[in-house]
Amino acid sequence: MTEEDFLAxxxxxxxxxxxxxxxxxxxxxxxxxxxxxxxxRAEPPYAGFWxxxxxxxxxxxxxxxxxxxxxxxxxxxxxxxxRRVHLEQLAxxxxxxxxxxxxxxxxxxxxxxxDLPDPAAGTDAEDAAWLPVADLPTRQLAFDHxxxxxxxxxxxxxxxxxxPLATRFLGSEFTIGELRAVYETVWGHxxxxxxxxxxxxxxxxxxxxxxxxxxxxxxxxxxxxxxxxAGDARLLHPALLRPAQEETIR
Amino acid sequence: MTEEDFLAxxxxxxxxxxxxxxxxxxxxxxxxxxxxxxxxRAEPPYAGFWxxxxxxxxxxxxxxxxxxxxxxxxxxxxxxxxRRVHLEQLAxxxxxxxxxxxxxxxxxxxxxxxDLPDPAAGTDAEDAAWLPVADLPTRQLAFDHxxxxxxxxxxxxxxxxxxPLATRFLGSEFTIGELRAVYETVWGHxxxxxxxxxxxxxxxxxxxxxxxxxxxxxxxxxxxxxxxxAGDARLLHPALLRPAQEETIR
DNA sequence: GTAATAGTGTCTTTTAGACAATATACA
DNA sequence: TGTATATTGTCTAAAAGACACTATTAC
Numbered sequence: 001m002t003e004e005d006f007l008a009x010x011x012x013x014x015x016x017x018x019x020x021x022x023x024x025x026x027x028x029x030x031x032x033x034x035x036x037x038x039x040x041r042a043e044p045p046y047a048g049f050w051x052x053x054x055x056x057x058x059x060x061x062x063x064x065x066x067x068x069x070x071x072x073x074x075x076x077x078x079x080x081x082x083r084r085v086h087l088e089q090l091a092x093x094x095x096x097x098x099x100x101x102x103x104x105x106x107x108x109x110x111x112x113x114x115d116l117p118d119p120a121a122g123t124d125a126e127d128a129a130w131l132p133v134a135d136l137p138t139r140q141l142a143f144d145h146x147x148x149x150x151x152x153x154x155x156x157x158x159x160x161x162x163x164p165l166a167t168r169f170l171g172s173e174f175t176i177g178e179l180r181a182v183y184e185t186v187w188g189h190x191x192x193x194x195x196x197x198x199x200x201x202x203x204x205x206x207x208x209x210x211x212x213x214x215x216x217x218x219x220x221x222x223x224x225x226x227x228x229x230a231g232d233a234r235l236l237h238p239a240l241l242r243p244a245q246e247e248t249i250r
Numbered sequence: 251m252t253e254e255d256f257l258a259x260x261x262x263x264x265x266x267x268x269x270x271x272x273x274x275x276x277x278x279x280x281x282x283x284x285x286x287x288x289x290x291r292a293e294p295p296y297a298g299f300w301x302x303x304x305x306x307x308x309x310x311x312x313x314x315x316x317x318x319x320x321x322x323x324x325x326x327x328x329x330x331x332x333r334r335v336h337l338e339q340l341a342x343x344x345x346x347x348x349x350x351x352x353x354x355x356x357x358x359x360x361x362x363x364x365d366l367p368d369p370a371a372g373t374d375a376e377d378a379a380w381l382p383v384a385d386l387p388t389r390q391l392a393f394d395h396x397x398x399x400x401x402x403x404x405x406x407x408x409x410x411x412x413x414p415l416a417t418r419f420l421g422s423e424f425t426i427g428e429l430r431a432v433y434e435t436v437w438g439h440x441x442x443x444x445x446x447x448x449x450x451x452x453x454x455x456x457x458x459x460x461x462x463x464x465x466x467x468x469x470x471x472x473x474x475x476x477x478x479x480a481g482d483a484r485l486l487h488p489a490l491l492r493p494a495q496e497e498t499i500r
Numbered sequence: 501g502t503a504a505t506a507g508t509g510t511c512t513t514t515t516a517g518a519c520a521a522t523a524t525a526c527a
Numbered sequence: 528t529g530t531a532t533a534t535t536g537t538c539t540a541a542a543a544g545a546c547a548c549t550a551t552t553a554c
Contacts, residue, residue: 016309018270020344020355059266059353063344092342092357094270094313103309105270105355107342177533195517197534202515216525222532223524237494238515244487427506445544447507452542466552472505473551488542 018103022067023054023145025090025152026075026111029169029185033132036149037074038141040127045100046142052149053128054106064089067109074128075116086112086168090152098144108148110155112168160186162239164206167230173210175225176200177218187242199240205233268353272316273304273395275340275402276325276361279419279435283382286399287324287361288391290377295350296392302399303378304356314339317359324378325366336362336418340402348394358398360405362418410436412489414456417480423460425475426450427468437492449490455483 026037038050053074057066064087072082090108098104118130131139136149160166166182167174180196200206207228214224276287288300303324307316314337322332340358348354368380381389386399410416416432417424430446450456457478464474 017267018307020268020270057268057344057355060346062346063342063355089341091339092313094307094357096310096312105307105313105357107344107355107357175533192517192519193532194519194534194536199516218526218532220531221524221526222530223534225533241516425506442544442546443505444507444509444546449543468505469553470504471502471551471553473507475506491543 016103018105019099020057020063021054021104021106022057022063022070023052023106023108023148024067024071024087024111025052025108025149026071026085026113027133027152027156027169027186028113028115028130029182030115030130032181032185033134034153034185035130036133036136037071038129038131039074040129041142042127049142050131050139051142052108052145063107064109067107067111071111075113077116081116084114084168084172086165090148090155093144093148095144106143106148108152110152112156112165114169114171157186157242161241162236164230164233164236167207173212173227173229175214175227176207177225179207179228183240203233203236203238203240205231206236207231266353268355269349270307270313271304271354271356272307272313272320273302273356273358273398274317274321274337274361275302275358275399276321276335276363277383277402277406277419277436278363278365278380279432280365280380282431282435283384284403284435285380286383286386287321288379288381289324290379291392292377299392300381300389301392302358302395313357314359317357317361321361325363327366331366334364334418334422336415340398340405343394343398345394356393356398358402360402362406362415364419364421406436407492411491412486414480414483414486417457423462423477423479425464425477426457427475429457429478433490453483453486453488453490455481456486457481 024037028035028037037053039053041047041049041051053070055066055070057063061069068082068085068087071085071087072078075082077085088110090110092105092107094105096103098106116130133149133153136146140146141149160183166179166186169182169186170178176197177193179200180191180193183196184191208231210227210229212227214227217224274287278285278287287303289303291297291299291301303320305316305320307313311319318332318335318337321335321337322328325332327335338360340360342355342357344355346353348356366380383399383403386396390396391399410433416429416436419432419436420428426447427443429450430441430443433446434441458481460477460479462477464477467474
C-alpha cells in the first residue's frame with residue numbers, strides 16, 4: 001500500500017475534488033413516438049447544445065432524490081403526477097475528461113412518464129422541451145449525453161420485456177391496444193395484435209380489468225375496448241420478449 | 251431557478267465536497283460454494299469490520315479502471331489472469347450519511363473470478379480474504395456494504411440467466427458438469443443434469459467443444475467428460491431461466 | 501461388482517407465433 | 528356500406544421439464 005493509498009483510506013479529503021450530478025433520461029410517448037426531455041444549455045461548456053436535465057446533488061439528498069427534484073423542476077410537475085413517474089438508476093459515467101470544467105461523475109437515471117404538458121410553462125422558462133428520440137441522430141448533445149441516452153434507450157427496451165413498466169407511459173386506465181402501442185413505439189416495430197392481447201392477459205398481475213370500456217370506438221372505427229389498470233406484478237412471468245436480433249447476441 | 255442553482259450550473263466548485271469511490275463485489279467459487287472478497291478495516295470508521303475492497307478514484311482514471319486496480323491490488327492478480335475476470339458496473343450508492351467522515355458516493359462494481367489464490371500473499375498483507383457468502387448473515391459489514399452485496403448477488407443470479415458469464419467462474423476449459431455446478435452454486439439449488447446439458451449445447455455460442463475430454467472420470471466415478479471453452483455469444487438466446495419464485499414477482 | 505456421472509432418448513406441458521374468424525363502431 | 532379495430536379460436540412450432548436409459552469410470 002502506497003502512502004497515498006493509506007492517506008486516502010484514512011482521510012478522503014486528501015483527494016482532489018469531484019462533483020457528482022444526477023442526470024435524467026426522461027422518456028414519454030406522444031403521437032406514437034418516443035420523446036426525450038432535453039434542456040438547451042445557456043452557458044459554456046456546450047452553450048447552445050441540448051443536454052439531459054440534471055444537476056449537482058445537494059448535501060442532504062441522495063441521487064435518486066436529486067434526480068426526482070431535477071425532473072420536477074424541469075417538467076413543472078409535482079404531487080401525484082410526479083409520483084406516478086417511474087424513476088430508476090441507470091448507470092454512472094466517470095470519464096475524467098467528460099466535463100472540461102472539473103471532474104464530474106454523473107449518476108444517470110431513467111424515467112418513464114405519461115404524456116405530460118410541455119415544460120417551461122410553470123418553471124423559470126429555461127429552454128426545456130420534449131424532443132422526438134427519432135431526431136436525435138441529427139443533433140449533437142452536450143458532454144457524453146448521447147452515450148447516456150443510448151444506454152437509457154436500450155435499458156428501456158429491455159425493461160419492457162420483463163417488467164410491467166410499459167404501463168407507466170400511460171394514464172391510470174388504458175386499453176390493451178394502447179399498451180401495445182407503447183411496446184411498438186419503444187421497440188420500434190409492429191406486434192401482432194391478437195397474440196399480444198392474449199399474452200398480456202395471460203401474465204399474472206400485469207393488468208387487471210376495471211370492468212369498464214372506452215366511451216367510443218377507435219378513431220377509425222372498431223368496437224369499444226375494455227379498460228385495464230396496472231396490476232400488482234413487479235416482474236412479468238413469463239416475460240414478453242422481443243424477437244431476438246442476431247446482431248445483439250454475438 | 252434559484253441563485254444557488256444558477257451558480258451550480260455555472261461553477262460546480264460552488265458545491266460542498268464529495269468523494270467518489272469504486273467498491274467491488276468480487277465473487278468466486280470454491281468447493282461448490284460462493285465466496286466474496288472482503289477486507290478487514292484497520293482504521294475507523296468501522297475498524298475491525300469486514301468491508302468491500304475499494305478506494306477513491308484517482309484524478310486520471312474512470313471508475314471501472316479504479317475498480318480493476320483495486321481488485322488487482324487486493325488479489326495480487328495481474329496480467330492475463332486479471333484480464334479474465336469479468337467486471338461490470340453494479341450501481342451507485344449515495345445516501346448522504348453512508349460514510350460518517352464526509353459525503354462519499356460509491357460506484358459499486360461486480361466481478362466474477364475463477365478460483366484464485368488467497369490474497370495478501372503478494373500484496374501489502376492487509377487482512378483480505380475470500381469469505382463464504384453463506385456466512386455473511388452472521389457478520390455485519392462496514393457502511394452499507396451488506397446492501398451492496400445483496401444487490402450484487404441478485405445481479406449475479408440474474409446475469410447467469412441471460413449471459414454466458416457463468417464461464418468466468420471457471421478456467422479456460424471446463425466440462426458441462428462444472429458449468430452446471432456454477433449455476434447450482436450461484437442460484438442455490440440443484441438443476442437437472444440431463445436437461446441442463448442439452449440446454450447448454452443448444453444455445454448458440456454459449457460453449458464450443460475443444461475436442462478433448464478430461465484425463466480422468468469424476469472423483470466418485472463416471473465417464474470422462476468432454477471439455478468445452480466459452481463461445482462467442484454475449485447473450486444467451488433463449489435464456490436459461492431460473493424457475494420462477496412467486497415471491498419475487500409480486 | 502457397486503455407485504456415480506456423462507450423455508442421449510422420449511414424452512408431456514408450456515409458451516410463442518401464425519393465421520383466421522367474428523363482432524363492433526366509425527366514416 | 529366499407530373499413531379498422533377488439534377479441535377470441537385454432538393450429539403449429541419452439542422450448543422447458545420430467546423421466547428413463549446406456550455407457551463409462553472410480554473404488
